[in-house]
Amino acid sequence: MKKSFKLSIVLLLALTVVLAGCGNNKNNANSGESANAGSSGNTASNVKIGLVTDVGGVNDKSFNQSAWEGLSAVEGAKTEYLQSTKADDYETNLNKFVKGGYDLTWGIGMDLGDAVGKVASENADAKLAIIDATVDQPNVKSVTFSENEGSFLVGVVAGLMTKTNKIGFVGGTEIPVIKRFEAGFQAGIQAVNPNAQLLVNYTGAFDKPDLGKTAAATFYDNGADIVFQAAGGTGTGVFNEATARVKSGQKVWVIGVDKDQSLEFGDEVTLTSMVKRVDEAVKRVSQEVIDGTFKGGSEVLGLKENGVGIADTSSKNVPADVLAKVEEYKQKIISGEITVPSEPAK
Amino acid sequence: MSKILKLFSGSGAISIIAIVLGLIVGAVVMLIGGYEPLLAYKSLFSQVFGNTYDFGETLREITPLILTGFAFAFAARAGLFNIGGEGQFIVGMTAASVIGIKVHGLPIYIHAPLAVIAGGLFGGIWAALVGYLKAKRGVNEVITSIMLNWIALYLANFIVRHFLLMEGKQRSEDILPTASVSFPWLSDLMDSARIHWGMLIAVLCSVFFYYFMWKTKQGFELRAVGNNPNAAQYAGMNVGRNVVKAMFISGIFAGLAGAFQILGVFHYQSIMSGSPGTGFDGIAVGLIGMNNPFGILLGALLFGTLTYGSAGMSFGAGVPPELIRIVIGSIIFFIAAQGIVRGIIKPFYFKRKKEKVL
Amino acid sequence: MNSATPVVELKGITKRFPGVVANDSISFKLFKGEIHALLGENGAGKSTLMNIVFGLYQPDEGSIEINGEPVIIDNPNKAIDLGIGMVHQHFKLVEPFTVTENIILGMEPKKGSNLDTKTAAARIQELSEQYGLRVDPYAKIHDISVGMQQRVEILKTLYRGADILIFDEPTAVLTPQEITELMEIMRRLVAEGKSIILITHKLKEIMHISNTVTIIRRGKVIDTVKTSEASPSILAEKMVGRNVTFKVDKRAAAPGGNVLEVRDLFVKNKEGATVLNGLNLNVRAGEILGIAGVDGNGQTQLIEALTGLSKVESGSIRLNGKELANATPRQISESGIAHIPEDRHKHGLVLDFSMSENMVLETYYKEPYSKRGFLDYNAIKKQAQRLIQAFDVRTPSAETKARSLSGGNQQKAIIAREIDKNPDVLIAAQPTRGLDVGAIEFVQTQLIAQRDQGKAVLLISFELDEIINVSDRIAVIYEGQIVGEVLPEQTNDQELGLMMAGSTVAGGVRHE
Structure with missing residues (x-):
């Protein structure tokens, strides 16, 4: 009895490993148009650019995907990516490109910061670049974003459009990047609607849609009508919950993150999105390598640099007067009249 | 030595056939997906043996698998299903980090061993908890160890966040250089692959495992309890104490794996959003190695090679790394479902048996 | 026809x-x-x-x-x-x-x-x-x-x-x-x-x-x-396939003093029901006491209490005057009680161990089998070979797994191991269950040989023939008590059967 129980657990385990593999594999094949076999671009050129994702993988519908889309759009270079399945892989994956003679190697996500730093110091001739982290090495280009500025704008939208005066924020893990989202969002709401209440929930994971779904359900049940998600794959759950409620006649909204998520989840639930132009940054820095103008150092992309902003399709659901207000605040931030905090107020 | 060989014969053949079947299934899946299996397997091996850096990194990949494989197998020999290697691994990581970061002023020959020992010890205690609950309260070890996996994960994150955090980062501060178990000159030799003393310790552990289990009085008790707890009790052995002891030693292996990962590979501990999975991989390694210490060395070699080589497969043949999980999964499946393998080799098997009888 | x-x-x-x-x-x-x-x-x-x-x-x-x-x-x-x-x-x-x-x-x-x-x-x-x-x-x-x-x-x-x-x-x-x-x-x-x-x-x-x-x-x-x-x-x-004698050959017993004394023993089963209700019995040196009874009247708990596997609620178990109630199995074994268990697969042997390992299952921790924590496989093998020889255990080698031996040979191995401990009391629970005629004869002869050497033997069996043929004295157990005692030569199946079913004693002496 006991033996068969154990055996069945073992078989189940084996099956899970197989199924997990199958599932992901299918996923990969589906997106194969843009990222088939992990390489694209004009192979005629001599310039080679590699990209290493974090454990989210290249189809995370968030910054990894956005980065790869940006890199794929680069003309005149052979481009390739490697997905990391665990933290141990960062260094070896980066080295795969660096030691393979690639002209530029991207590390996507703050988790890769240490690995990029180490590889860069060991290979002074190589060029590397990283998104969302600052690495202090002469041969590394660090690109970070002022997520708080973009979040401020969607905060303005939420503050003006809420009917219940309750707004939710679902974060991934409680890390500085995500804190910037919350801080900007909070400030934006505060600026236009001091009576609105912001409910905050950090789910602790970027890859758990079920947690996102529960978090969103709790917010909506407590009377919130707009939820801003900055939680990667977890955010998919937020959208699923909202979609289900919209279908049953409830009027609720989600504000998307990183990309224009209305394209993915539809206009019925997506009020607007806080767009972080990882693709643009990747494309631009990669182009610098092709043009021979690449320089190490760090840059912070905010509203001024068009590194963050609200999605172009926002006008579908957001009335013109609200958008006008958004534009007004945007100018104030760019001009420096308003400084958006990067830490949420207590 | 001949005894060691004897431990293999029979089960060894099944393992090899299971591996071959797994590779065949993987090839079929690749063909269906439109990839070239031969090119893929070729790139896999060139990824692993292509240059010294990759070879070193493969060793790095294998090391924790050996130890978590032992963690599973040692308990299994005593009749326990230790699915909690993951939690014990994390606790070992955390204990090593705390000692490595917080203890100052020790020379390297004390600090590093101390951190390693702390990792092993706390991993052992974490597992002994499971053993204690089983021995005293009869709680099924599968349930408690799964629960403790989660507790370990969140406890580790809590400790890193509140006591070890590097300002503005999602990780702890670096461990002091005196706590590092890296192997600098070998590492330089291998193009700065992350080589550390853990590999050597893991191999020594296999010798310890073998001697303890088959040559000592205590190992005799553990095996008796594992094979037939009723008879062991009848013969005057303390079953409960042996359960705790088996879990403790089992947890030490997993804890050591975690400690080496911190002290030899990362030199800091990240806040984890999910389990690293090394402990679970250890279960697979234990199964491939048929719970035999030397079998596990080979099992970890296989598992680590495949895992590390997967990057090569996706690089050289465009095969997604997920597919290699299918190959590994198939191998485990064929080993676990030995009946299938036996069925396939039955014609040969019986022929041989008959000859023996005659 | x-x-x-x-x-x-x-x-x-x-x-x-x-x-x-x-x-x-x-x-x-x-x-x-x-x-x-x-x-x-x-x-x-x-x-x-x-x-x-x-x-x-x-x-x-x-x-x-x-x-x-x-x-x-x-x-x-x-x-x-x-x-x-x-x-x-x-x-x-x-x-x-x-x-x-x-x-x-x-x-x-x-x-x-x-x-x-x-x-x-x-x-x-x-x-x-x-x-x-x-x-x-x-x-x-x-x-x-x-x-x-x-x-x-x-x-x-x-x-x-x-x-x-x-x-x-x-x-x-x-x-x-x-x-x-x-x-x-x-x-x-x-x-x-x-x-x-x-x-x-x-x-x-x-x-x-x-x-x-x-x-x-x-x-x-x-x-x-x-x-x-x-x-x-x-x-x-x-x-x-050969000549078989049915009557077990044995001389008259020459019992000595009490070796094992059990007084007012109360034991509960796993469900918490009291299964032994103030049981009393004595086993003397040089005699075989047979316990007759229908399965489920407390035999299992009696054995478990005597061997230290069940908790004794109250009462005493004395071996040569030394109190052994609630001692650990090992203490009891070292005090001189050996035991042939009822279920040899469950309790007697570790089936996936070799014969040598099984032969030292209770003594592995002692010299010469174990020195400074390490096992001495040569000494173990020597002991196993000696026992295999002496008790005619048919096994290809001492390294053969217990599992691959026949039931009779497994039982012989257990008996060899237990008798070799040179105990004062030998408890044999259903020692011939599932064995064929040849093996039964061997087991019964061994029990009698132990008696003749002055050991106290306690035989628990559901086979009435065995009880009557082998025992020197028969005690009948019913609902956790010894309800009567008879001498084998003065009783028959019918009388024992009635006592086992709980009816009042006809000819036997009630044990008080």
Whole structure:
């Protein structure tokens, strides 16, 4: 009895490993148009650019995907990516490109910061670049974003459009990047609607849609009508919950993150999105390598640099007067009249 | 030595056939997906043996698998299903980090061993908890160890966040250089692959495992309890104490794996959003190695090679790394479902048996 | 009668398993209205043969004819359709179900979509009157006696229309009274036109009830004889292949003083019910005390209390005056109590250990087997080889796994190990269970030899013959107490049977 129980657990385990593999594999094949076999671009050129994702993988519908889309759009270079399945892989994956003679190697996500730093110091001739982290090495280009500025704008939208005066924020893990989202969002709401209440929930994971779904359900049940998600794959759950409620006649909204998520989840639930132009940054820095103008150092992309902003399709659901207000605040931030905090107020 | 060989014969053949079947299934899946299996397997091996850096990194990949494989197998020999290697691994990581970061002023020959020992010890205690609950309260070890996996994960994150955090980062501060178990000159030799003393310790552990289990009085008790707890009790052995002891030693292996990962590979501990999975991989390694210490060395070699080589497969043949999980999964499946393998080799098997009888 | 067509005829049945020929061209005829006994030692191939008849195995060679028609029986349902029913040694009943539910299980009469229990109960009533099978159709299985459970099994086969009944070791679990009743039922069945195959290794029953006996040894039919023309010694000789004496040779006992004294022992079982109710007993040096009783009257708990596996609630266990109640198994073992356990697979051996490892299962931690924490395999092997030699354990080598030995040789190994400890008290629980005649003889001889060396031997057995033949004194256990004591030469099956069933003592001396 006991033996068969154990055996069945073992078989189940084996099956899970197989199924997990199958599932992901299918996923990969589906997106194969843009990222088939992990390489694209004009192979005629001599310039080679590699990209290493974090454990989210290249189809995370968030910054990894956005980065790869940006890199794929680069003309005149052979481009390739490697997905990391665990933290141990960062260094070896980066080295795969660096030691393979690639002209530029991207590390996507703050988790890769240490690995990029180490590889860069060991290979002074190589060029590397990283998104969302600052690495202090002469041969590394660090690109970070002022997520708080973009979040401020969607905060303005939420503050003006809420009917219940309750707004939710679902974060991934409680890390500085995500804190910037919350801080900007909070400030934006505060600026236009001091009576609105912001409910905050950090789910602790970027890859758990079920947690996102529960978090969103709790917010909506407590009377919130707009939820801003900055939680990667977890955010998919937020959208699923909202979609289900919209279908049953409830009027609720989600504000998307990183990309224009209305394209993915539809206009019925997506009020607007806080767009972080990882693709643009990747494309631009990669182009610098092709043009021979690449320089190490760090840059912070905010509203001024068009590194963050609200999605172009926002006008579908957001009335013109609200958008006008958004534009007004945007100018104030760019001009420096308003400084958006990067830490949420207590 | 001949005894060691004897431990293999029979089960060894099944393992090899299971591996071959797994590779065949993987090839079929690749063909269906439109990839070239031969090119893929070729790139896999060139990824692993292509240059010294990759070879070193493969060793790095294998090391924790050996130890978590032992963690599973040692308990299994005593009749326990230790699915909690993951939690014990994390606790070992955390204990090593705390000692490595917080203890100052020790020379390297004390600090590093101390951190390693702390990792092993706390991993052992974490597992002994499971053993204690089983021995005293009869709680099924599968349930408690799964629960403790989660507790370990969140406890580790809590400790890193509140006591070890590097300002503005999602990780702890670096461990002091005196706590590092890296192997600098070998590492330089291998193009700065992350080589550390853990590999050597893991191999020594296999010798310890073998001697303890088959040559000592205590190992005799553990095996008796594992094979037939009723008879062991009848013969005057303390079953409960042996359960705790088996879990403790089992947890030490997993804890050591975690400690080496911190002290030899990362030199800091990240806040984890999910389990690293090394402990679970250890279960697979234990199964491939048929719970035999030397079998596990080979099992970890296989598992680590495949895992590390997967990057090569996706690089050289465009095969997604997920597919290699299918190959590994198939191998485990064929080993676990030995009946299938036996069925396939039955014609040969019986022929041989008959000859023996005659 | 021989001129009639047999109801079952097996022609040259051969069945091979890897490495073994279980049945070697066996031919066998069963005629209508006869009880045909199939006699053989354990492992002789009786069960394989009957499993072939019942459709659980397919023969490699040979054919089966039912009422002169050749048939292929490829599953038990086919066998049932052909009118064959099997009463298994281990009952196949659903405990929480009632008698009726168990009987109709699998072929429930329906009224619309509902169960028609009434019709079923009426049919069962009818059958039970016709054959004298007293059952309570509405009682639940776990509330009725073993004897009645067996009657339910018989009714099950009759309900399915069986004309040919196979009884597999039917008396193994019954008290003497229940055995007598079963014999009556079997006679009734054949009188009503049924035919019976009786599988057993008990010669007494065969002489008592059967018309014909077929003896099987090592998969081959040795002989088929009319019971009236046979005698137990002839049958035993044919079964074992050599001369067998039935009376255990033993001198009169010369008991010394009390070695083991048990006073007012109270022990609870795992469910918390008190199973031993103030049990008292003494075992003297140089005698064998036999404990007779029906299974489940506290024998298991008595053994567990004596060996330190069960907690003693109150009372005392003294070995040579030393208190051992609630001592650990190891303390007890070291004090001089050795024990041949009831279930040798569960408690006696680690089946996946080698014979040498099993031989030191209780002494591995002592010199010379273990030195400074390390095992000395040479010393262990030497000890194992010595015991294997001395007790004639048939094993290919000392490194062979216990699992691959026959039951008799496993038991020999355990006895060797226990006797070698040179104990003051030897507890033997069901030491001959499942063994064949040759092995039984060996075990009993060993017990008597221990007695002759002045050891105290406590024998617990459900086999009355064994108790009467081997013991020097018999104590009867009933509901957790010793209810009486008799001397073997002054008692018989009937008297013991009554005492075991709890009725007042006729001739025995009540133990106070």
